[in-house]
Amino acid sequence: MGDKKKAGAxxxxxxxxxxxxxxxxKKKTKKxxxxxxxxxxxxxxxxxxxxxxxxxxxxxxLAKIKLLKALQRDVFESLSSNYD
Numbered sequence: 001m002g003d004k005k006k007a008g009a010x011x012x013x014x015x016x017x018x019x020x021x022x023x024x025x026k027k028k029t030k031k032x033x034x035x036x037x038x039x040x041x042x043x044x045x046x047x048x049x050x051x052x053x054x055x056x057x058x059x060x061x062l063a064k065i066k067l068l069k070a071l072q073r074d075v076f077e078s079l080s081s082n083y084d
Contacts, residue, residue, distance in 0.1 A: 011067060012039060014054035020047035024054060025067060 009027040016022045022045050032039070039056040059067075 011059055013057045013059050014039065014041060014043070015057050016045045016047075017053040017055055018045055018048050020045055022047050023057075025059075028056075 009029050010033060011025055012028045014024040014026055024041075024043060026039065026041075028039060041054045042051050043054050044050070045052045045054075
């Protein structure tokens with residue numbers, strides 16, 4: 001039959017509720033994508049030096065490109081270090 005490509009995990013941006021502009025990037029799995037709930041985590045914000053609530057926001061297109069390039073670079077560096 002037809003081979004359908006499965007949707008994988010999405011990268012989402014978790015932005016600090018303290019308003020500092022600090023953010024984390026996290027993968028949102030397919031299971032969480034279908035629940036229609038936004039991710040919320042209590043994590044450390046170094047700009048206010050305390051744990052605050054981080055809420056999910058959509059990744060900007062430019063941020064996605066930079067993230068993917070950084071991930072590719074990290075994978076390449078780890079592979080090349082294995083051969084040294």
